[in-house]
Amino acid sequence: MSNVLITGGAGFIGSNLAHDLVEKGNKVTIVDDLSMGRLENLVDIQDKIIFIEHDVCDHEFMHELLLKNNFDYIYYLAAVASVADSVERPVPTHKINQESVLDTLEFIRANELKIKRFVFSSSAAVYGNLKASPKKEDMPVQPLTPYAVDKYASERFTLDYNYLYGVPTVAVRFFNVYGPMQNPESPYSGVLSIITDKLQKNETFTLYGDGSQTRDFVYVGDVVAALQLVAEKTPISTVYNIADGGETSLNDVIHTYEEVAHRKLDINYLPKRNGDIDKSLADVTKIKTLGFKPKWTLKDGLKEYWDYEEKRSESHGQHE
Numbered sequence: 001m002s003n004v005l006i007t008g009g010a011g012f013i014g015s016n017l018a019h020d021l022v023e024k025g026n027k028v029t030i031v032d033d034l035s036m037g038r039l040e041n042l043v044d045i046q047d048k049i050i051f052i053e054h055d056v057c058d059h060e061f062m063h064e065l066l067l068k069n070n071f072d073y074i075y076y077l078a079a080v081a082s083v084a085d086s087v088e089r090p091v092p093t094h095k096i097n098q099e100s101v102l103d104t105l106e107f108i109r110a111n112e113l114k115i116k117r118f119v120f121s122s123s124a125a126v127y128g129n130l131k132a133s134p135k136k137e138d139m140p141v142q143p144l145t146p147y148a149v150d151k152y153a154s155e156r157f158t159l160d161y162n163y164l165y166g167v168p169t170v171a172v173r174f175f176n177v178y179g180p181m182q183n184p185e186s187p188y189s190g191v192l193s194i195i196t197d198k199l200q201k202n203e204t205f206t207l208y209g210d211g212s213q214t215r216d217f218v219y220v221g222d223v224v225a226a227l228q229l230v231a232e233k234t235p236i237s238t239v240y241n242i243a244d245g246g247e248t249s250l251n252d253v254i255h256t257y258e259e260v261a262h263r264k265l266d267i268n269y270l271p272k273r274n275g276d277i278d279k280s281l282a283d284v285t286k287i288k289t290l291g292f293k294p295k296w297t298l299k300d301g302l303k304e305y306w307d308y309e310e311k312r313s314e315s316h317g318q319h320e
Helices: 012-023 039-045 059-069 083-088 090-110 146-165 191-201 220-233 250-261 298-319
Strands: 003-007 027-032 049-053 073-076 117-123 169-174 176-178 204-208 217-219 239-242 266-270
Touching (some): 003 012, 012 027, 012 039, 059 090, 073 090, 083 090, 083 146, 090 117, 117 146, 117 220, 146 169, 169 220, 176 191, 176 298, 191 204, 191 250, 191 298, 217 220, 217 298, 220 239, 250 298
Parallel strands (some): 003 027, 003 073, 027 049, 073 117, 117 169, 169 239, 204 266
16 A cells, blocks of 8 residues: 555546545545646545645645655646646746646755655647657657646756656656546637537537547547556656547547537637647557556547536536
8 A cells, every 4th residue: 555645636637546545445545726627536535645734835745744644656747737827927838837836846845755656747739849759758859838848847857857866757648638527617628618518508618629630639538547557667767658549639539428428519610819729649568568458449448437427417416
């Protein structure tokens, strides 16, 4: 049994990770200010975790938490995960997406805390619009927004704290993660949670561009497995892409989802937005050396996601 801290653990990926860790008998503490996460994501495990509603930018609070708890693993998922928000508010988002990460790493180093691994969650956004495909971890990067710049800088700090000070760290770059417990009301939502929401409500989905843009969609169950794999098995402090390694156009995703949901999505096509990325595909060779194997096909993942959301809306309907 490990003692685990998840920052941002009421969010989409964090809550899925928490469920899996609890199921495996680990002790899990979650810190989340609920600005993007939702308590209902943790309702099934609320008696089995320690949940603290707090801001990770409160350094004193974080220091005390780290000193008291002897965590084995720290999964740092707390972030303002919105590119648009970072463009709008570069300084406040920087405090969360970079300063809080550096402060935590520095506290671990200065106090010689004996952790097994600090796992930082970065993003495929660091690659920007580089033409080369698939994206490999050792390629040049091209962060085009404050969000991507902060993620890249935090990623480098994470690895440097190993190279310079021996803190055991690893960083991951998420591609397009989808699945249960994603918040469609959030402006930071992935495209699939918005499509799910529109299909359920029979509302119109706005598609920017012609739908030929491709993404590497990866089911959250595979991401949860990958996170634990890099935490426990990486031989060195490095960065890994977490993705499926497959490329699907938005049009194909929509067709597959319509099949799964037995519904037709009403689409309003608008011109492509400035800064939107045309093609996103990951090279997952590196994480596969640790034994990572995506288990979820797009169709299976979408079915699982749709069934979860349908159950959720039914239970909400009963409560109303």
